[in-house]
Amino acid sequence: xxxxxxxxxxxxxxxxxxxxxxxxxxxxxxxxxxxxxxxxxxxxxxxxxxxxxxxxxxxxxxxxxxxxxxxxxxxxxxxxxxxxxxxxxxxxxxxxxxxxxxxxxxxxxxxxxxxxxxxxxxxxxxxxxxxxxxxxxxxxxxxxxxxxxxxxxxxxxxxxxxxxxxxxxxxxxxxxxxxxxxxxxxxxxxxxxxxxxxxxxxxxxxxxxxxxxxxxxxxxxxxxxxxxxxxxxxxxxxxxxxxxxxxxxxxxxxxxxxxxxxxxxxxxxxxx
Amino acid sequence: xxxxxxxxxxxxxxxxxxxxxxxxxxxxxxxxxxxxxxxxxxxxxxxxxxxxxxxxxxxxxxxxxxxxxxxxxxxxxxxxxxxxxxxxxxxxxxxxxxxxxxxxxxxxxxxxxxxxxxxxxxxxxxxxxxxxxxxxxxxxxxxxxxxxxxxxxxxxxxxxxxxxxxxxxxxxxxxxxxxxxxxxxxxxxxxxxxxxxxxxxxxxxxxxxxxxxxxxxxxxxxxxxxxxxxxxxxxxxxxxxxxxxxxxxxxxxxxxxxxxxxxxxxxxxxxxxxxxxxxxxxxxxxx
Amino acid sequence: xxxxxxxxxxxxxxxxxxxxxxxxxxxxxxxxxxxxxxxxxxxxxxxxxxxxxxxxxxxxxxxxxxxxxxxxxxxxxxxxxxxxxxxxxxxxxxxxxxxxxxxxxxxxxxxxxxxxxxxxxxxxxxxxxxxxxxxxxxxxxxxxxxxxxxxxxxxxxxxxxxxxxxxxxxxxxxxxxxxxxxxxxxxxxxxxxxxxxxxxxxxxxxxxxxxxxxxxxxxxxxxxxxxxxxxxxxxxxxxxxxxxxxxxxxxxxxxxxxxxxxxxxx
Numbered sequence: 001x002x003x004x005x006x007x008x009x010x011x012x013x014x015x016x017x018x019x020x021x022x023x024x025x026x027x028x029x030x031x032x033x034x035x036x037x038x039x040x041x042x043x044x045x046x047x048x049x050x051x052x053x054x055x056x057x058x059x060x061x062x063x064x065x066x067x068x069x070x071x072x073x074x075x076x077x078x079x080x081x082x083x084x085x086x087x088x089x090x091x092x093x094x095x096x097x098x099x100x101x102x103x104x105x106x107x108x109x110x111x112x113x114x115x116x117x118x119x120x121x122x123x124x125x126x127x128x129x130x131x132x133x134x135x136x137x138x139x140x141x142x143x144x145x146x147x148x149x150x151x152x153x154x155x156x157x158x159x160x161x162x163x164x165x166x167x168x169x170x171x172x173x174x175x176x177x178x179x180x181x182x183x184x185x186x187x188x189x190x191x192x193x194x195x196x197x198x199x200x201x202x203x204x205x206x207x208x209x210x211x212x213x214x215x216x217x218x219x220x221x222x223x224x225x226x227x228x229x230x231x232x233x234x235x236x237x238x239x240x241x242x243x244x245x246x247x248x249x250x251x252x253x254x255x256x257x258x259x260x261x262x263x264x265x266x267x268x269x270x271x272x
Numbered sequence: 273x274x275x276x277x278x279x280x281x282x283x284x285x286x287x288x289x290x291x292x293x294x295x296x297x298x299x300x301x302x303x304x305x306x307x308x309x310x311x312x313x314x315x316x317x318x319x320x321x322x323x324x325x326x327x328x329x330x331x332x333x334x335x336x337x338x339x340x341x342x343x344x345x346x347x348x349x350x351x352x353x354x355x356x357x358x359x360x361x362x363x364x365x366x367x368x369x370x371x372x373x374x375x376x377x378x379x380x381x382x383x384x385x386x387x388x389x390x391x392x393x394x395x396x397x398x399x400x401x402x403x404x405x406x407x408x409x410x411x412x413x414x415x416x417x418x419x420x421x422x423x424x425x426x427x428x429x430x431x432x433x434x435x436x437x438x439x440x441x442x443x444x445x446x447x448x449x450x451x452x453x454x455x456x457x458x459x460x461x462x463x464x465x466x467x468x469x470x471x472x473x474x475x476x477x478x479x480x481x482x483x484x485x486x487x488x489x490x491x492x493x494x495x496x497x498x499x500x501x502x503x504x505x506x507x508x509x510x511x512x513x514x515x516x517x518x519x520x521x522x523x524x525x526x527x528x529x530x531x532x533x534x535x536x537x538x539x540x541x542x543x544x545x546x547x548x549x550x551x552x553x554x555x556x557x558x559x
Numbered sequence: 560x561x562x563x564x565x566x567x568x569x570x571x572x573x574x575x576x577x578x579x580x581x582x583x584x585x586x587x588x589x590x591x592x593x594x595x596x597x598x599x600x601x602x603x604x605x606x607x608x609x610x611x612x613x614x615x616x617x618x619x620x621x622x623x624x625x626x627x628x629x630x631x632x633x634x635x636x637x638x639x640x641x642x643x644x645x646x647x648x649x650x651x652x653x654x655x656x657x658x659x660x661x662x663x664x665x666x667x668x669x670x671x672x673x674x675x676x677x678x679x680x681x682x683x684x685x686x687x688x689x690x691x692x693x694x695x696x697x698x699x700x701x702x703x704x705x706x707x708x709x710x711x712x713x714x715x716x717x718x719x720x721x722x723x724x725x726x727x728x729x730x731x732x733x734x735x736x737x738x739x740x741x742x743x744x745x746x747x748x749x750x751x752x753x754x755x756x757x758x759x760x761x762x763x764x765x766x767x768x769x770x771x772x773x774x775x776x777x778x779x780x781x782x783x784x785x786x787x788x789x790x791x792x793x794x795x796x797x798x799x800x801x802x803x804x805x806x807x808x809x810x811x812x813x814x815x816x817x818x819x820x821x822x823x824x825x
Contacts, residue, residue: 076782089777101781114795138315195449234449234453235449239519246543361735367740369764379740430743
């Protein structure tokens, strides 16, 4: 779905670089890109969507080269993008009008827009709010409306650039549930960028970025079991993973790649 | 500096059709030097509550005493209260406006009409308190800093007022784990070493578990729990019901107990969980 | 105070007035505005009053809510009344030192106040019953004929939509920054005018920075959603004149005709 080939990027003022990035994201995958602020993860997202263009190397979205100007709208149609601040990406004052904004830009026929708006809002669980003013929604609800807005463009892939950073725990959970649902039920490829490690445990694959480089890549179990490396980067590991590690250090016979509570409960009950 | 809240209520749009009760009959006392966490999710009334304590909102009902001075008394000057109670808003970096870090931090002390040399001392001191290098950063524009640094400048701006009570509204929102841990550490030092009374508003249980002495839990404008951290975390079900949850390890121990373990301790962090589980495992094998 | 402003706000409700085509409503509002300044007799104002009461009833908006919108401009209304009362020459009915009240003045002052009240009620009725999107859409369509002479109708309408969308957000932000600076000892309320203006800097600088940031973010989000200006774009909600608009025009004609009729007779 998304493939980068020796990607290099530098801001005009030279303030930040991405070096030699090779990433390959398959159709239908759920990939989490993690790293702390300034690691380059958000820059990467903007490169995927053709908002920035690489200095050298290539990015292919759905086999289309992002540096080909003629393809830019096709690319944006197939790879939708959600941003961090829920307030700054909603265009219209009424929920359904905002969801319709994307399809309207694609010059889609009216009856079809109607179908898509209704269906997208149902998928993200915001159909009851269809005629509500967007300013009356909570942060989490705004993000879900934004997701519906992208969904109505029928993308193959959705790139989410720290969509949960400004939300409270309830909003965060709702957004995470929604994007997992899109991945499972609608088979949409998800690229989720975050600095919350606990949002990565259910991913198919994690890519860890640091100082403009890709430094780790693997399944959640592979990544989290490297507790020391991850913590050295200033990132969290789930508490249970840390606990499993500490127990192992104490000589308890337990796997150190446990990432979920229920897994831990099972393992410990077997030990007893 | 002690705070005493008595039957405090705050109602938005009182008498209008959209009337909403944001704070509903809340009472509590906070002793000098305490480190209190105020927990609740969005809409629980926590932001309104702290703004009332700072004198930004006039309570609809009830009284607030700061060091036995009644805040609701009309004779009390609000500006005097704000000198003593420092309030750091959510995303405080949005309030930065000066050309240099120095000038921005000096804004508060200047409003207190302090002398230049006193202001200078305060700026240096508060930059140190939040872990910012004075020599390196004082002439830099705050807008060129990273997110975490901007936030520290904003917090320093409030600290420069020399408040006796510091209230912080979700000071770690939107920060990455590294910046988050650094800021929390500075706040802890402020409380432990400088003896500043701290009220930390948060919606993250994991964040406050290891930090505060006492927790006040709010839900729908009401105070539902109040006590030391361990006693509050015992109310696992209630906390889950109001959508707050508890740290992963606390939940883990709960689930283990449901599966027949008998761990009596309420664990707050990974270290404690490790010890409790080791005791259980080794205790069992000794039988 | 900010909460009291109802002009420009939308009051969602299901009514015939809400359903009318915005283009019709905009034109009707203009006709209504002209009518209140053309009317000069008490009977005429009786007709206007009946008409506006009828519209409010039809719109299902609580009359209290509409009257609330008058509060912020009460001062202007009183001012207009007083000016007219004291400065209109004519038959003096009351005199105290230099203050003279004439019967003509009372008469004119009263009408001026009534006109302003009707004007505000009428215009707020338009925005209260028309969602911002429909309103801007209506304006865009009405301006369309001027596209030929280079008027960017779509862009103007899009700008209006976005402004309306961000007004509440920025008001909230203003409130927040103001409180944050007050917590740092800023004083927005006292001192000389110069000092007060200076005192606004800590509010305005962060507000501008944030507004620019938002504009930048929004532009990026709109581009990511394939926004390319007004050409070759469809719309979910297309304006269509319906039977209701036809009935609406009859009511409007009836209203204007009755105003004329009364003018002829009296």
